[in-house]
Amino acid sequence: MKITAIPQLYRNLKRWREILTVLRRYGLADWLSSFRLPFRDALKDPRGVPLSNYTREQRVRMALTDLGPTFIKLGQILAARPDLVGPKLGEELKRLRANVRPDAIEQVRATLREELGDDYKKYFTSIDPVPLATASIGQVHRAVLGDGTRVVIKVQRQDIEKIIRQDIDVLGGLAQLAQRVEGLSNWRPVEMVRQFAPMITRELDFSRERQNLEIFAEIVRKTNTSVKIPKPHKQYCTKRVLVMDELVGxxxxxxxxxxxxxxxxxxxxxxxxxxxxxxxxxxxxxxxxxxxxxxxxxxxxxxxxxxxxxxxxxxxxxxxxxxxxxxxxxxxxxxxxxxxxxxxxxxxxxxxxxxxxxxxxxxxxxxxxxxxxxxxxxxxxxxxxxxxxxxxxxxxxxxxxxxxxxxxxxxxxxxxxxxxxxxxxxxxxxxxxxxxxxxxxxxxxxxxxxxxxxxxxxxSPRRRIRQARRIYLEAENFLETAPDELISLVQQVRRGEVRVSLEHQSLGPSINRIVLGLIASAVFLGSSLLLAMKVPPLLFTQPTFLAMQDLSLIGLIGIAGSISVMMWLVIAINRSGHLTRGNDD
Structure with a gap:
């Protein structure tokens, strides 16, 4: 961990504790579900049903729900990635719904006041205090504009941006830990969080959704006039507020x-x-x-x-x-x-x-x-x-x-x-x-x-012409830049500035085994010398079974430990299938 990350870790310490508590609870339930133990049903959901009665996919969904809006949104994004999580978990994650209490109408009005000004009430004849829909990031209320137009107002939940950015920081830390786990590192969790984080934060900006409404309205006008897209009212739209026509149906x-x-x-x-x-x-x-x-x-x-x-x-x-x-x-x-x-x-x-x-x-x-x-x-x-x-x-x-x-x-x-x-x-x-x-x-x-x-x-000829033009421009650009790049490379070679970096994907475990074997061998040899030199404290000061006498305690401990490590290495290498491979001849 970088030392610059310590203040950030301290700021998010409370959230870390909450997340790890939920993960430990559902992870322990997942582990207990594979055993027939008397206390396997000790962990229960809010309705009193033992967590061990649920499938692993259901427990993942329940854990994400308990962790709050950011993790719910992450689960909804992962539901669209069955190539990563598998179709079974992806299907279960589609059931994720934000089970959150809506903001009070006073909080909604406070957000409207911050975004549209203190005189925001002059734009609306009425605003329904009961939300039409509630999601993890925002909630929707019916309203009527001053000219009598029926609209809906999508208002961002208070403090949701702070919560989501804090959770993304924590997710980055969890991804770094997961990167060190062999079974999870293949999915490159750090890169995954780096890709998903913009997708989550992008939904915090309602102006993007307003632009999408305008773009898709133009698309359906060209393809099918019977399809209706809500029309946004740009003069009332901000980053945290979206006002659009209500579709009645x-x-x-x-x-x-x-x-x-x-x-x-x-x-x-x-x-x-x-x-x-x-x-x-x-x-x-x-x-x-x-x-x-x-x-x-x-x-x-x-x-x-x-x-x-x-x-x-x-x-x-x-x-x-x-x-x-x-x-x-x-x-x-x-x-x-x-x-x-x-x-x-x-x-x-x-x-x-x-x-x-x-x-x-x-x-x-x-x-x-x-x-x-x-x-x-x-x-x-x-x-x-x-x-x-x-x-x-x-x-x-x-x-x-x-x-x-x-x-x-x-x-x-x-x-x-x-x-x-x-x-x-x-x-x-x-x-x-x-x-x-x-x-x-x-x-x-x-x-x-x-x-x-x-x-x-x-x-079509039009596409072929466009493709030929693109190839020509790329070739022209290559011919213009290639000589300069080649000259620059030759100059770097002459100055001795060219370096070749080689990385072996599976060399790390092999090096670790070699180092551990050398350490075990050194400990074995050193412990043998301690036994030969009869270094105190000594065991068996009088002759005993097999004429054992004056054995160094430290030497015995060192030999036992080194032999244990050597046996563990042999078992690990044998399990990996590389103990005798290539020696059949």
Whole structure:
């Protein structure tokens, strides 16, 4: 630990203690659950249920919930990374909800006063004191503007920024400790926290979400005019306050529950093009919603390279006229042209059953560890292709395919870039939403139509010209800079300033074993001399069994200790499988 980190550690000491207490409690429960001990049920949840009755994934979710908003948000981000945590834990983390008490209306008004000024009340005719929704970072209240416009106000919770930044500091310390654990170091927790920290802190700035609302409103205007995005009122928006139009309707979750309710005959009356009205049944509405949802989200991916990353049932709303509204643009994914083309190639490889090509694409899109089992990955991809590559269009299980692909990545420790993982999570959520609607709609058919359009776009003369221009500019830049770089390298060689740094990934444990063996040997030789010289204190001053007499106590202790260390080294080397390897000849 650096000495400069001591003041920071002291400031966060209380939070460290709280976090370690929760981790110790759930970690001990996880350890006890594997034994049939009388006291294994001593640790219980607030309802009195023994923690050992829960699965490991459930205990992880409960621990993150107890640790507060930052860890809940971290768990929600990790839920989008089944390649890191595995599909089973990722599915459990999707259930994470911020179980926090809302700020009192006085605290909300204090935040509005700080952000909009002391005269903020003149902007609003009324503000509903009861929050419409509460999350870990902010809460939403209905309000009415001075001109009668119905809006919702998203207000950041008081002191949440201080809490999150403090927790990120603690997470950095925990990651450094985890980096030293052999089973966790492969996932590079320090780098993981470094990547996730900006994703968490980015949601503290509501001005980003306001920009996302404006961008996506422009996208849906180009793709589907029936989709509604809340319009932000920029003059009332700040870093901690977001004011936007209220979308009046029913969340997709409530709409589905009403549709599936016993004896339900759910209908919606919508205006028609001729100025009259017509009645749609729930099935007709579901079919229309499925087509709209799939069309707009796939257009985001393949046409705009920008997508709403959280299309779960609570963020999609059925408006009064039966059209679709989309909420919560705090988490947005962006993909570059290379990633988009790789995704298209993966879909083509799956459809054509080309396992070699799919294996190469998986390695290209992800970051594989040095110890990757190439043959094992090839076998898993072949099984994947055999299962999903030949399914009929109407029977294709997109969710199952994406979960299986996530499991393969997790099993072989292949780490996806953040945006790729977000896209994977979005597609799984999208497919789940479409299945919940239960309409006769084949999402894969829409996917294939977008892929065909994307392939045509890739082969278009315009793209080829743009690609040739980019290659020309890169080549021109290389030819201009390469001579200077080469001359600089030659000059450094002449001055003797060129240094070669070699790093062996697995040399550390071997060096440690060599050093420990040398120390044990030295202690053994020294202890033998102590026995030979009869250095006091002495045992057996009179002749005893096997003529043992005048044995140095210190020498005996040293020999026993050195022999124990040597035996431990032999066992450790034998377990690693390198004791006799290469000596068969």
């Amino acid at each position: 029913t969340t997709l979750a409530d709409f589905i529950s009403e549709k599936n309710a016993p004896k339900s005959n759910h209908t919606i009356t919508v205006p028609s093009a001729k100025g009259t009205t017509k009645v749609l049944t729930s099935k007709q509405v579901c079919d229309s919603l499925c087509e709209t949802i799939a069309g707009v989200y796939l257009a985001m991916i393949f046409d705009e390279a920008l997508f709403h990353a959280d299309p779960h049932l609570g963020n999609l709303i059925v408006l009064e006229d039966g059209s679709l509204g989309i909420l919560d643009f705090g988490m947005v994914g962006r993909i570059d042209e290379t990633l988009r083309e790789t995704i298209e190639e993966m879909l083509v490889a799956i459809a054509s059953g080309d396992q070699n090509r799919l294996t190469r694409l998986i390695r290209r899109i992800g970051e594989a560890p040095p110890s990757l089992d190439e043959s094992g990955l090839a076998v898993d991809v072949a099984d994947f292709i055999a299962t999903y590559g030949r399914q009929d269009l109407g029977e294709f299980d997109l969710t199952g395919a994406l979960n299986e692909l996530s499991d393969i990545l997790h099993r072989h420790a292949i780490k996806l870039p953040n945006q790729s993982a977000l896209l994977l999570k979005m597609l799984i959520s999208l497919e789940g939403t479409l299945r919940e609607l239960g309409a006769g709609f084949d999402s894969l058919d829409v996917v294939k139509s977008f892929v065909r359009k994307s392939v045509a776009r890739r082969l």
